[in-house]
Amino acid sequence: MSKIIVRGGQRLSGTVKVSGAKNSVLPILAASLLANEGESVIHDVPLLDDVINIQKVIGSLGAKISYKSEMMYIDASQLTSFEAPYDLVRKMRASFLVMGPLLARLGSARISLPGGCAIGTRPIDQHLKGFEAMGAEINLGQGYIEAKTNGKLQGAKIYLDVASVGATENIMMAAALAEGTTTIENAAKEPEIVDLANYLNAMGAKVRGAGTGMIRIEGVESLRGVAHTVIPDRVEAGTYIIAAAITGGDVYVEGAISDHLAPVISKLQEMGVEIEEGDNGLHVRANHPLKSVDVKTLPYPGFPTDMQSQMMALLMVSEGTSIVTETVFENRFMHVEEFAKLQGQIKVEGRSAIISGNTPLVGAKVCATDLRAGAALICAALKAEGETEISGIYHVDRGYVNITEKLASLGANIKREEVITTEVTAAEEAAANVIKEITEEAVPVLTPAVAAQSESVPPLAPAMSADSDSGSFKRDKDVAAVLNVQPTWA
């Protein structure tokens, strides 16, 4: 376990380079499973905990996968298993993205229910609805989802009830090798969807319309491994922009793409932050006081939920009152309690948080309750008076490459310390309880503190064999209901 210690008050200046996007590289690595010939070489791969984890998942399926100097090499010509086991999948949401490729390539997939940040119920009903429309039979039980097809998947017309990023990606990958044409209506439009479509098309797929609400995929016979460079991480870039702004700094965020960050840039400019387009990045300058603004998270091209907590950190020290409304995930305000320990003044009312600005933040011991909450606490700590100690850093390691080194290079007084403890903080317990409430019927639960320490050796995935066809998987309506939980505020 690690903690990050920040002594606030340093104004950031200099250049910081953005790494490849976590949310692009994860589906792209999963899509590599679709190639039955040739090696894929993925460039600008950020070596994050999530990437290491999906590398293990892909390796456990029999593909050859290795990493060197920000490049991932994948040869999926021989797959030996269609099962992604609990020990690997529980750690992150995106591991469920191997379901579509496995189903399309092998006609079978058995995947544990996915983990990820405890920011909401995060059902997967839209993924399953898509697979079923393409002719897959889905069974649920013992915390696993098993999908099977009789022959090839069939192209279908699929309307997503919510514009889910993961469901759009999973269905797009499955449809790439299906027979006939698939349309995804109300598809997610995120830049990571476009990146995945570009990769699939380079592999030989026929995907059109990615980046719009209607994606059309004409199935092809086979796909091959190719080289591809992952887009820069817009959330990492946004986090450094906020870090610069909160310290009244002057920072060049190299690699940041303004189009991908349009709503974040607009809101920051409304607050008085200067953001200028450079040759290959964004130049950020801020002079306090900054003005308050209201923010509402929405699917792309709206304000990203993954930037909500970092924005809230900045609003705490800006002038006036702001309202932040979270519409994507129903439990994404867990950082508010942690901000209160830094003396932030925030009141939560349903889906909105009301932030009283101009608060002098004071350092304290806090805990990252999820990935972006951890990043937001680091931003707040950069402005707080005195020392802030942030635990729960394993969340941050899922999404940020070398965050302490990058911020230190901009002049931040920040360091990382390894700690050996079995203590579970109240915040970690709360985060674990959320996962528990959501999944107690479906998957066993480990508290994050225990989970982070127990690097258990994953069991060997079963080789493909006839007995995988056993009737031990019965559709369990109760579990299905759990998977389809509606947000409490909907």
Ligand SMILES: CC(=O)N[C@H]1[C@@H](OP(=O)(O)OP(=O)(O)OC[C@H]2O[C@@H](n3ccc(=O)[nH]c3=O)[C@H](O)[C@@H]2O)O[C@H](CO)[C@@H](O)[C@@H]1O
């Ligand atoms: C690895 C990755 O790319 N993660 C991103 C992805 O997560 P992820 O793909 O999990 O997020 P989704 O877009 O699927 O979720 C959006 C909303 O749809 C709901 N939903 C989703 C699927 C489903 O089958 N049924 C359903 O109801 C979710 O509960 C949520 O309320 O998009 C989120 C929203 O931009 C980001 O915060 C995550 O960083």
Ligand SMILES: C=C(OP(=O)(O)O)C(=O)O
């Ligand atoms: C919520 C996030 O990630 P995931 O979907 O992998 O949990 C995130 O990147 O902020």
